[in-house]
Amino acid sequence: MTAEFKVTPWEVTGDIDYELLQQKFGTTPIDDALLARMGKYGEIHPMLRRGIFYSHRDLNILLDEYDKKREFVLYTGRGPSGNTHLGHMMPWIFNKWIQDVFKVRMLFQMTDDEKFLFKDLTLHDTRNMAYENALDFVALGFDRDRTKIILDTENVNKLYPIALKVAKKVTFSTAKAVFGFENSTNIGSIFFTTMQAAPAFLPTEVEGRQIPCLIPCGIDQDPHFRVTRDVAPGLNYPKPSMLYCKMFPGLGGGDKMSSSDENATIYTTDLPKVVKKKVSKAFTGGCVSIEEQKKNGGNPEVCAIFKYNYYMFESEDRKLDEMAQKCRNGEILCGECKVALANKINVFLEDHQAKREEAKEIVDTMTYDGFKW
Numbered sequence: 001m002t003a004e005f006k007v008t009p010w011e012v013t014g015d016i017d018y019e020l021l022q023q024k025f026g027t028t029p030i031d032d033a034l035l036a037r038m039g040k041y042g043e044i045h046p047m048l049r050r051g052i053f054y055s056h057r058d059l060n061i062l063l064d065e066y067d068k069k070r071e072f073v074l075y076t077g078r079g080p081s082g083n084t085h086l087g088h089m090m091p092w093i094f095n096k097w098i099q100d101v102f103k104v105r106m107l108f109q110m111t112d113d114e115k116f117l118f119k120d121l122t123l124h125d126t127r128n129m130a131y132e133n134a135l136d137f138v139a140l141g142f143d144r145d146r147t148k149i150i151l152d153t154e155n156v157n158k159l160y161p162i163a164l165k166v167a168k169k170v171t172f173s174t175a176k177a178v179f180g181f182e183n184s185t186n187i188g189s190i191f192f193t194t195m196q197a198a199p200a201f202l203p204t205e206v207e208g209r210q211i212p213c214l215i216p217c218g219i220d221q222d223p224h225f226r227v228t229r230d231v232a233p234g235l236n237y238p239k240p241s242m243l244y245c246k247m248f249p250g251l252g253g254g255d256k257m258s259s260s261d262e263n264a265t266i267y268t269t270d271l272p273k274v275v276k277k278k279v280s281k282a283f284t285g286g287c288v289s290i291e292e293q294k295k296n297g298g299n300p301e302v303c304a305i306f307k308y309n310y311y312m313f314e315s316e317d318r319k320l321d322e323m324a325q326k327c328r329n330g331e332i333l334c335g336e337c338k339v340a341l342a343n344k345i346n347v348f349l350e351d352h353q354a355k356r357e358e359a360k361e362i363v364d365t366m367t368y369d370g371f372k373w
């Protein structure tokens, strides 16, 4: 274990200490009282119950407003830099649950501009990726009448006036302090945070009344939203409330699934045999030999297979506990666990891939101003 880790919107490395990160960012833990409160609106999602969505900003205030019949708008997004993997899907699945429970409208921002600025990609590349990623988003079944997809380079006419207002309130020294920009950073990157802030204020701007916003997403995005929240009062916009999750782990045992390690990453378009192969090579908490493992047991805490079950593929706590117990007792071996997980993932992907095909017919009807990809 290394003590050093780094979490920024563009880079996540090391073993993440999520408690420490929460302290550094100044976000608030989701305590039992808040969990119980969430439980009043619908059956608590496993990602909340298990502390995967673990931290927030002003969620109570948002719920107070909701209780007074004030609807909020959900907002999350994706930087289209490559194919969608399970780690991207995790917060979207959670957003879908929030939409179902609270029956609210949703904005999904695709920051093709961001990925053009920060990566070695053309605008053509990022737009194509945005389309591919949007199919995965739509496939999750968001309410078609209440959900709109924003593509930055396409919907810039709506976003730009808001981004400008935000930009006027953020100095270069703030941007440097928050994001670590240097003199060599391109000026598009410095401006970008204003584009990510804009959708949070878009409903308020368009409808001319204060509309609260809830943004469930990875905690790595907090720097953007700290800036967003700081400028909100001065622009007479409501401060968005935040609900933050941990990063979805990689199959290699790392804390974040990342496309930089393709073999430890499961894409939504992977075929069953590819999934089997990737899962079979996963990092586990097993021992070097079968004999040793039967005798001493394994360690689910560090096991990528167990983490996958915990994060996404086993919603029943009882079954999860049983899995951990059997592992510790040496009653099940890594090979069995791998096969079982690969099967679960393939069942999920088979269904998802079918819906992803159907999404091709739907996606155009869900774009913000009805643009064509």
Ligand code: TRP
Binding pocket: 009, 075, 076, 077, 078, 079, 109, 110, 111, 114, 196, 215, 216, 217, 218, 221
């Ligand atoms: N910057 C995010 C990324 O790189 C994409 C994004 C845009 C986003 N708006 C958002 C993520 C709102 C979470 C919430 O993936």
